[in-house]
Amino acid sequence: MTVQLVYLVAALCFILALKGLSTPRYARAGNLIGAFGMAIAVVTAYVHGAVHNGLLILVAMALGVVVGIPAARSVKMTAIPQMVALFNGVGGAAAALVALAEFLAVPTSSVLFRVATVLTVLIGSVSFSGSVVTFLKLQELMTSRPVVLPAGQVVSVGVAVVSVVLAVAVSVFPSGFLLVLLALAGLALGVLFVLPVGGADVPIAISLLNAFTGLAVAASGYVLANTLLIVAGTLVGASGTILTRLMAQAMGRPLTNILFGAFTAPALVAVAGEQRTVRSGTVEDVAILLGYAHSVVVVPGYGLAVAQAQHAARELVHLLETRGVSVSYGIHPVAGRMPGHMNVLLAEADVPYEQLKELDDINPGITSVDVALVVGANDVVNPGARDEPSSPIYGMPIFDVDRARAVVFMKRSMRPGFAGVDNTLLYNDKTTLLFGDAKDSLTKLLAALKQL
Amino acid sequence: MTVQLVYLVAALCFILALKGLSTPRYARAGNLIGAFGMAIAVVTAYVHGAVHNGLLILVAMALGVVVGIPAARSVKMTAIPQMVALFNGVGGAAAALVALAEFLAVPTSSVLFRVATVLTVLIGSVSFSGSVVTFLKLQELMTSRPVVLPAGQVVSVGVAVVSVVLAVAVSVFPSGFLLVLLALAGLALGVLFVLPVGGADVPIAISLLNAFTGLAVAASGYVLANTLLIVAGTLVGASGTILTRLMAQAMGRPLTNILFGAFTAPALVAVAGEQRTVRSGTVEDVAILLGYAHSVVVVPGYGLAVAQAQHAARELVHLLETRGVSVSYGIHPVAGRMPGHMNVLLAEADVPYEQLKELDDINPGITSVDVALVVGANDVVNPGARDEPSSPIYGMPIFDVDRARAVVFMKRSMRPGFAGVDNTLLYNDKTTLLFGDAKDSLTKLLAALKQL
Amino acid sequence: MIDLLTIFVLAVFVGFEVVSKVSTILHTPLMSGANAIHGVILVGAILITGNAESALELVLGLLAVFLATVNVVGGFVVTDRMLEMFKGHKR
């Protein structure tokens, strides 16, 4: 009874944590409340439930702490997505293992119990292997482009069918062997699910896998008849689902297209742009343009994150401000590697929160902006998304920097952005291109500005 | 098992009903879904649970239908609050009776069960008697002014203490007699709670009693170990609490002040205004003022509801529009007898939804309004709420009609509005007063306008 | 028992969250709609009466059934009437 009460309090803490995390003001407090709930639940489980093997459990937990804390402490802010993916994967694996162990202990219980077991094992392993692949992709240990295996769709459907058959089989005849097979099928399914998802869409896949792990935990709650696991898992499952949908909406694309787009989309070939002329400037040109402007908007993107140029950008903005230029950052919801990622990166570089402006803050006044400085962004300023219904990214809200007085692009080449769509703004008369790695360019620009 | 599933579906319907009712678009569908959930739950309870007395139960339900439907069908829209109060009261009484009957059947169960029983009986009876008193007040079968009994506060506290003692006693020694005493104490408490609440605050009290009945139903769910009652009752309890708070916020006053204000507030005496001059106009003056205006804002209030002048107002507006005057209604959130009440009344009079404007729609453009026609409203246009920190209604958002070019007040006398605060706008040079019942005045005004 | 408590806590959150952003326009229908929902006590009243063993229980139960029915039927009908009026005027 008291144990159950503690679990209830922990569940309450988790709800409050999610509530807090959805409002900037209480986000940090929310996270701490969540951690508190977790702490009391774990201590209670240990005190009350670790009848045997108490010491071994402690050792395993200590090992987990030794691995988890330094990893979480040292990870670079640009690498957050892959870290989240890993943590998610191990959570899924843990859920699958718990269900497996419980099944080995009491294989002969009711059908409902077996269904819950099967769900936990299957979803947990999908989540684990899928997360590992997203990790590999984001860490660039493998290509981040969509990987479409030969006959990939057929293989995927085949494995899915096998999984369902195994799942039904285990629910009917309890068999440890079949359950292990099911786990293997789940692992394969997770890999097949994530392979065709391309680089910048990976965060969406992570979010979905996060929701999956939540569901696996909830199902394991049925297996163990533990209300806390049910409530917490379901909360994460539901909120993860909604979050995934919100992200897809912020990108202006349906979820199915994001996840299965690689199978169906005609391979996008960027229209070769070499025929058209572009104006490439020197660092000095751009320094003059910026140094004598009245108002500047900086639009950072994926490239800034890759180049880790956030600190250089902050310094540049600071220098401009001391020269009396009014500067703000235009933060697109899906700029970067993860929704909201730019905010985190710039916050890390100590950029005051108030300088970060959203689409609706920037666009209405954009015509009176002297220079829009686009640092490693591309799709989020592509006028095609606004004007060309045939464009694959048509409908995604963009920063209307083509309506500013001048545009400076910092990128390394004429290659298109993530969506693989050519950007006409690169060929616009207003536009000056400054080729090179974003961090290099910004550093040089800083030096040049100081000379002015 | 199947019975429980039906109850779960019903609970789901209730959640969806509440969700629907919070968005104008799905409100009606939501209500129907709620009714559907109720229907399946009741049928299931009858089929499965009416082991004996099936026919008698049917008769009782038929009687309920015979009473309830005609009442709900025929009630005037101005009388909605008292109707809701009555329905709420009978619900609370039913919950108390259920708990009482269950207690008589099995008095010797656990303490937790008895605590739930005691809560149901107490809250249910408070809700019943309180609702009856609000009904009497709103129906004007008794004074709608706050009634402060001699030593009222002492008596209330005394009855509350007795109730708590009885509640604890019954929880410890199961005694039907004490439980009946507790029910009586609850009835007294309900009366004492509502008596000091004044006319226009009564809706808040109803909303709170609504939440109470929800809690009583939830508690009765514990008594009967019925999840549906717990979920539905709690939903109503929680949403009723939030709704009560939202209403109090819309009035710009803390809840405690609304409920217990009569005990603590210095009796407000309207500053006698006879020394100051007011300009009272004839119907013809006002007709000319309105007929040749470009833009008019009509601000209806409590008085319009009392006078049932909504149809006359609609006709007037229509006539003005055919003369080319642009007219909109300014609907204050707490105008009328109930929050949102004006919307219902005007919707009944077939006023197009789009003409109903809120504070934020009207106030920014108010300076270019030629005439603000205030029909039976007072507090919601009192500039004191905006300008005089010492005013009891300071902080309530108002329509800034004093900034319009001219103001016409339709009321019967110089008496202040509900809050008992004098309104300086009545003495303003811009203001023309048209004394008389709102419906009469509007009808005469219509006739005069047709002569123009 | 603890499950019922969990259900209670979760239902509190659902109620709070669902209603917390509603606009004042809908306060009246929402109040009366919620009012109709607590008429679900009718289910309890039927169960009690259906198993009543003494005359007193029966009388109390039948009274509860009657009152709860009034609450349910009246609540839903009056809410529907209000909302019907709203509906005609929207795009």
Place this chain on the structure above:
Amino acid sequence: MIDLLTIFVLAVFVGFEVVSKVSTILHTPLMSGANAIHGVILVGAILITGNAESALELVLGLLAVFLATVNVVGGFVVTDRMLEMFKGHKR
């Protein structure tokens, strides 16, 4: 059983409602915060391991405890790090 299902349904609503209006700024921390919460599987892992009777169960259980601990600890710490950065910059 049905109680657990009710709890599930209610928790779904709570999750949906609580998260449905969050701004994109907070998507990343919210994702990683939710991630930490599903590490509650640690509770299950402890219970399983604490009652393990065969060596296989014990090994599986301990592995689960280790992995779940990584999830919990890492998740909360990384979320806190992110939010700490946000915090310094607001009024």
